[in-house]
Amino acid sequence: MKPASHIAVLDDEVDITLLLANYLQSHGFRVTQVHNGRALMTLMESDPADLVLLDLGLPGEDGFSIARRMRERWRCGLVIVTGRGDAVDKVVGLEVGADDYVTKPFDLRELVARVKAVLRRLTPETSPAPVPTATATDKLRFAGWQLDTAARSLRNPQGEDVTLTGGEFDLLQAFARHPGRVLSRDFLLEQTRGREAAPFDRTIDVQVGRLRKKIEVDADDPQLIKSVRGAGYILIPPVSHG
Numbered sequence: 001m002k003p004a005s006h007i008a009v010l011d012d013e014v015d016i017t018l019l020l021a022n023y024l025q026s027h028g029f030r031v032t033q034v035h036n037g038r039a040l041m042t043l044m045e046s047d048p049a050d051l052v053l054l055d056l057g058l059p060g061e062d063g064f065s066i067a068r069r070m071r072e073r074w075r076c077g078l079v080i081v082t083g084r085g086d087a088v089d090k091v092v093g094l095e096v097g098a099d100d101y102v103t104k105p106f107d108l109r110e111l112v113a114r115v116k117a118v119l120r121r122l123t124p125e126t127s128p129a130p131v132p133t134a135t136a137t138d139k140l141r142f143a144g145w146q147l148d149t150a151a152r153s154l155r156n157p158q159g160e161d162v163t164l165t166g167g168e169f170d171l172l173q174a175f176a177r178h179p180g181r182v183l184s185r186d187f188l189l190e191q192t193r194g195r196e197a198a199p200f201d202r203t204i205d206v207q208v209g210r211l212r213k214k215i216e217v218d219a220d221d222p223q224l225i226k227s228v229r230g231a232g233y234i235l236i237p238p239v240s241h242g
Helices: 014-026 035-047 062-074 086-097 108-122 166-177 185-193 201-215
Strands: 006-010 029-035 051-054 075-082 102-103 139-140 145-146 153-157 225-228 232-235
Touching: 006 014, 006 035, 006 139, 014 108, 029 102, 035 062, 051 062, 051 108, 062 075, 075 108, 075 153, 086 102, 102 139, 108 166, 108 225, 139 166, 145 166, 145 225, 166 185, 166 232, 185 201, 185 232, 201 225
Parallel strands: 006 029, 006 051, 051 075, 075 102
Antiparallel strands: 139 145, 145 153, 225 232
16 A cells, blocks of 8 residues: 655644644645744654645744755655745745745645645656556657656756756656747646646746756756747757657
8 A cells, every 4th residue: 555645734833733734634644743944854854754835934934944945955845835925925935946835825625636736746656557667758868968757857968867846847848748849838837737726827937947057057048948938938959769
């Protein structure tokens, strides 16, 4: 039996963490409640969570700083759950590496759908059948880069592994499967976040910016992923399979 995904809920309000924990547990998740950044870091060292629900409004702590530390040290899902609904906060949250951003008040059913969507992007689908051997079509190559869609991994031209978040991987995969084609923000949003997510065009702009920092020689003068004003983005180099 597949073990239950471990969710860490960080909020300084005990009533909120208890509410979320009870609801998530009723949907089959294992949940740990923490109430400050130090407790979260301790938990991640001893019993790493598959996904963290992070509140930004913590007394005496910067939620964005906690998010940055999480991204620097662990590869897990990160969903910001906060009462701060300003567009600037959303952009900053996504820039520091959050996979999704949910504002309070929220519908618990929607939150669970978003959690499941992030976990699906982070975890390749499995089935009772034997895992097939990787084929040529599992690997997409462009400008010396290799994107392995089966292993969900990326190697740079020097053969080194480059760590991507689930959203960044899905975004790059969308580009690599449609090289030389202008992809709209709506199309990319659908490819990277699914129908559970509410439309938010700036999400794609932020994710493209983060991806460029990892694959471009100069993210301020991108040569691989170009912007097409008023239309979207395009992957310039040709892509080969195998």
